[in-house]
Amino acid sequence: MNQQILYSLCLTGIVSTLIVQSASAEVVQTKSGVSQDMTQKKLGERLATKAELLSQVPNSPTLVEVTAVKATPTDKGVELILQTTQGEDLQITNRSADNNFIADIPNAQLRLPSGEGFIFRSEKPIEGITEITVTNLDANTIRVTVIGQGGLPTAELFDTDEGLIFGLTPVVTSAQTPQLPAEPEGETQTEQPSTPDQPIELVVTGEQDGYSVPNATTATRTDTPLRDIPQSIQVVPRQVLEDRQVIRASEALRNVSGVQRGNTVGGISEVFNIRGFQQFGGNLRDGFRDTFTPLVETANLERIEVLKGPASLLYGNLDPGGIINYVTKQPLSEPFYAVGLQAGSFGLVRPTLDLSGPLNPEGTLLYRLNTAYERGGNFRNFDTEVERFFISPVVTWKISDRTDVTFEFEYLNDQRPFDRGLIAIGTGVANIPFDRILGEPDDSSERTNLLAGYRLEHSFNDNWTLRNRFRFSYEDFTLANADPSRLNQETGELSRDFIISDSEARTFALQTELIGKFATGSVEHKLLFGVDLSWDTREGAVLFAAAPSINIFNPVYGIAPLPPRDQFPFNFPNRTETNSFGIFLQDQITLAENFKLLVGGRFDNINQTTLTSERESQAFSPRAGIVYQPIEPISLYASFSRSFQPNIRTRVDGSLLEPVRGTQYEVGVRGEFLNSRLITNLAAYEITRSNLAITDPDNPRFAIPSGEQRSRGIELDVTGQVLPGWNIIASYAYTDARVTRDNNLQPGNLLDGVPFNSASLWSTYEIQTGDFQGLGFGLGLFYVGERQGDLNNSFQVPSYVRTDASIFYRRNNWRAGININNLFNVDYIEATGQRRDRIHPGAPFTVRGTLSVEF
Known part of the structure; x- marks a missing residue:
């Protein structure tokens, strides 16, 4: 056993510099169509009423260069312009959380004029938005971050001859009234906003966010950020299921602390010990109690959520160790x-x-x-x-x-x-x-x-x-x-x-x-x-x-056969x-x-x-x-x-x-x-x-x-x-x-x-x-x-x-x-x-x- 552990640790050292990013995240690709707002209510389910859900993230063969960035106040909020001649080739990966609108643009890089560096920042461009930053996240990704003051800003995308435009509108609370600042702060540009061409539709191409999933439903029966839940809940996302090529749920749940395989009932069921207690009360499927315990099929699973500790408030009679929720794939609006x-x-x-x-x-x-x-x-x-x-x-x-x-x-x-x-x-x-x-x-x-x-x-x-x-x-x-x-x-x-x-x-x-x-x-x-x-x-x-x-x-074996039922x-x-x-x-x-x-x-x-x-x-x-x-x-x-x-x-x-x-x-x-x-x-x-x-x-x-x-x-x-x-x-x-x-x-x-x-x-x-x-x-x-x-x-x-x-x-x-x-x-x-x-x-x-x- 010691030799096996040594082999494992050696292999860990060799591979520790090689360990993989999830390629399947929420991706938004620009297209001709109708503009849609990203609202807090729909975020995570869909970015717009006509948002299309796919799971394939297409690869762009070459980097798109963004040569300038402008933030221009408007009567609704702010227009953020990423100047490029290849705006139609840009994709957008949504990573928004809480009050922060976050968009990653793969296969793109900032190439700002000499002396301006590789980051654009505008502080308090308008009431309701604290800060806008645009920066190179890595060698082939641009990240756009807009920090809202009272909530998640809504966004529209436009593809123009000038480049890609984010139309950002802050959430207005009773104590706020959006006003154009007399003197734009930071690097905010004061030019008149360009008139966009036809607004473009937001297309989501994947419900996942790699290995990190910021929201879950099991703990509250509502779509709640994990950071706001006063109880331990862990999520095994679809990307982990794909990378490990799991066939049984028990393989995926090895990755969750405090979860062990329980009684297999002759190898035909999946029952688990959670925090020391074996769960006999069944599991959840899409938040619905399922009292049967067959070997769970993973072909239609989107993710697995594990709520640790008692969950009777929401789901009734259960063992106190916790509950497992199998979240299934849902219909998409694009082929x-x-x-x-x-x-x-x-x-x-x-x-x-x-x-x-x-x-x-x-x-x-x-x-x-x-x-x-x-x-x-x-x-x-x-x-x-x-x-x-x-x-x-x-x-x-x-x-x-x-x-x-x-x-x-x-x-x-x-x-x-x-x-x-x-x-x-x-x-x-x-x-x-x-x-x-x-x-x-x-x-x-x-x-x-x-x-x-x-x-x-x-x-x-x-x-x-x-x-x-x-x-x-x-x-x-x-x-x-x-x-x-x-x-x-x-x-x-x-x-x-x-x-x-x-x-x-x-x-x-x-x-x-x-x-x-x-x-x-x-x-x-x-x-x-x-x-x-x-x-x-x-x-x-x-x-x-x-x-x-x-x-x-x-x-x-085979000394005596199984007798007929009537015997x-x-x-x-x-x-x-x-x-x-x-x-x-x-x-x-x-x-x-x-x-x-x-x-x-x-x-x-x-x-x-x-x-x-x-x-x-x-x-x-x-x-x-x-x-x-x-x-x-x-x-x-x-x-x-x-x-x-x-x-x-x-x-x-x-x-x-x-x-x-x-x-x-x-x-x-x-x-x-x-x-x-x-x-x-x-x-x-x-x-x-x-x-x-x-x-x-x-x-x-x-x-x-x-x-x-x-x-x-x-x-x-x-x-x-x-x-x-x-x-x-x-x-x-x-x-x-x-x-x-x-x-x-x-x-x-x-x-x-x-x-x-x-x-x-x-x-x-x-x-x-x-x-x-x-x-x-x-x-x-x-x-x-x-x-x-x-x-x-x-x-x-x-x-x-x-x-x-x-x-x-x-x-x-x-x-x-x-x-x-x-x-x-x-x-x-x-x-x-x-x-x-x-x-x-x-x-x-x-x-x-x-x-x-x-x-």
């Missing part, structure tokens, strides 16, 4: 076509297709279609092949400028081995090959998921918006396997049971929320009021029969209905520009019915937080939040136990540096999970709410662009999660699957100029410390360091790459399933080649 193919070790073949654009000439009907087929890729010695098909059509209807509705549909069919993994002997993992199976080679599972729904949004005006969502989800699941049971540690003989399990699940969910912005005096409010309803039904049966044992050191002696039917109602209120309060509060509360009522009983639970979940920004790049925050989950155990008198409660206290500091290209977050927290059901010592058939677990930790996340072409996403977590009170477990026992220390690094570098422009390299290091295998702490899983690497080349509209996972072929354990016979091994040295083309 976009992408085809990709991945192929690699263990017979992996995975073609993908991504299509989008308008369905009618008016552009009021938009569509997006993502589909993927996957076969192979499993390194374990099963006869059952992995075969997976996914398709997701989405249609958006822009009914008017203020109303739109999106219809979504997903279909997933997944067939793969049902694999319990390895087994423990003594205090460690059995010393057997990692590809050896302890079930039968034909063990299998099949899952079919359907999803259909709509999202309706109507803006009454610029301040008040109503949203309504509905979603129907369906799952059909079947498995048949030889399940491990008891192990004779002296002989290695493992007893097993044949199991057949069938289940169906249906969920109807409805969300309605009202978002409003208003002021009480000088205090600004963003209010969120919402109601959630859901109806969930699950039914099925589990069949058991005796299976022949197997020796883990010398296995012999299974044990049949356990099950049915559960869960109806839930939640109502919540949240207020984001801006007391001053650098001082913000977040307060809110939620009431939930949940009714559960099984074949034998009916239970009802109520809970109130508050959250409060404060953010103070002493200087613009730094946010200091503190928060308190609570979560709840229904308790399924009862007291001796038959009454239902109180819900399991989670309580978190968190403090942190978030920094945004290099013009928000590099985002850091350092957090410290304590979470207590109480009211856990434990056996009543006087009445063993019943329970009392006396169990308690606690997690304390420190987390650090760093994401963004260090230098042009050099991107990084890195994390570190220290987590102390243990049992603090329990009649059945020893107090002080560590929670299973949670290492004290874990860290990750993924970094890429892409050559920016010259003959090798577009050639890039990537390096990943992932460290996970020793973990307990179960709550009894009866065995431990050793620590490991895994090294990944990549090389890729992108040119114009195509990209080719090779990704290598587990470069040094280390043996490591991916996850444990809370039992000695459910240990999931990680994959060995794996190569994955990728070719993609966009049109």
Whole structure:
């Protein structure tokens, strides 16, 4: 292991100067058309009502020279003129944040007259704009920065014979009236503004901003800057998914601090430990609760957001560690076509297709279609092949400028081995090959998921918006396997049971929320009021029969076949209905520009019915937080939040136990540096999970709410662009999660699957100029410390360091790459399933080649 670590560190030193900028950012390209305003409300979703969303950033072959810059006051604001004879060739990458309009212009350079240097600055050219700067960001990029005083300035673009013109209008507050200064300050020019030709349309060609994403929706259900959120939230953007060529979400979430793979449920699900607590309450998809936990499809993912700590205020009954939100790709208003193919070790073949654009000439009907087929890729010695098909059509209807509705549909069919993994002997993992199976080679599972729904949004005006969502989800699941049971540690003989399990699940969910912005005096409010309803039904049966044992050191398979269903002696039917109602209120309060509060509360009522009983639970979940920004790049925050989950155990008198409660206290500091290209977050927290059901010592058939677990930790996340072409996403977590009170477990026992220390690094570098422009390299290091295998702490899983690497080349509209996972072929354990016979091994040295083309 020490030699592997040394190799990894050496490779880090070699590649540390080569680590890659994200090429996919929001790009605005000038075109003939109608001018559009960039408003704070639409920023991040679209820059204009006719903004076109693409994901390809075209390359310009030569640098465009800007020979002069002028800032001229007008009756509306300021005209910023970049003088060039090639204005029509300029692209604009939007990086605006908060009150700052920031535009990067690639393939362009300032060539100002001698003596004027390589920077243009105008201070307070008009009331409402603090400063305008134009400078060379790097060897082939110009950056335009306009700092607004009362809000984000709106912008129009014009292409004239003189060059490219930004028409900038400041946000006017009640205390401000824009006035032309008598004497323009700084380098502001006093010439009369040129009359522009026809205004040009703003075209956004990508929703991403490289590795750094300044805004997120998961923490507040509104599009809020990360710097204003008093709780840790991390974002894995699309560019990271593409650079790492991830197929499963668990690969991407290695990059987030405090997140570890949890119970794999036989290799068919993705459940995670977040801040020490395993999440059983499901995840989010576009902010909508998804109680199913299949292997998440990444073909239609735009990004992944991870909210740390309790999130019950917005999403109801959840585990206290956190929640994962999978944000999907949405329809684009310009034609976009992408085809990709991945192929690699263990017979992996995975073609993908991504299509989008308008369905009618008016552009009021938009569509997006993502589909993927996957076969192979499993390194374990099963006869059952992995075969997976996914398709997701989405249609958006822009009914008017203020109303739109999106219809979504997903279909997933997944067939793969049902694999319990390895087994423990003594205090460690059995010393057997990692590809050896302890079930039968034909063990299998099949899952079919359907999803259909709509999202309706109507803006009454610029301040008040109503949203309504509905979603129907369906799952059909079947498995048949030889399940491990008891192990004779002296002989290695493992007893097993044949199991057949069938289940169906249906969920109807409805969300309605009202978002409003208003002021009480000088205090600004963003209010969120919402109601959630859901109806969930699950039914099925589990069949058991005796299976022949197997020796883990010398296995012999196929001694007896799986019996017919009618010969299974044990049949356990099950049915559960869960109806839930939640109502919540949240207020984001801006007391001053650098001082913000977040307060809110939620009431939930949940009714559960099984074949034998009916239970009802109520809970109130508050959250409060404060953010103070002493200087613009730094946010200091503190928060308190609570979560709840229904308790399924009862007291001796038959009454239902109180819900399991989670309580978190968190403090942190978030920094945004290099013009928000590099985002850091350092957090410290304590979470207590109480009211856990434990056996009543006087009445063993019943329970009392006396169990308690606690997690304390420190987390650090760093994401963004260090230098042009050099991107990084890195994390570190220290987590102390243990049992603090329990009649059945020893107090002080560590929670299973949670290492004290874990860290990750993924970094890429892409050559920016010259003959090798577009050639890039990537390096990943992932460290996970020793973990307990179960709550009894009866065995431990050793620590490991895994090294990944990549090389890729992108040119114009195509990209080719090779990704290598587990470069040094280390043996490591991916996850444990809370039992000695459910240990999931990680994959060995794996190569994955990728070719993609966009049109």
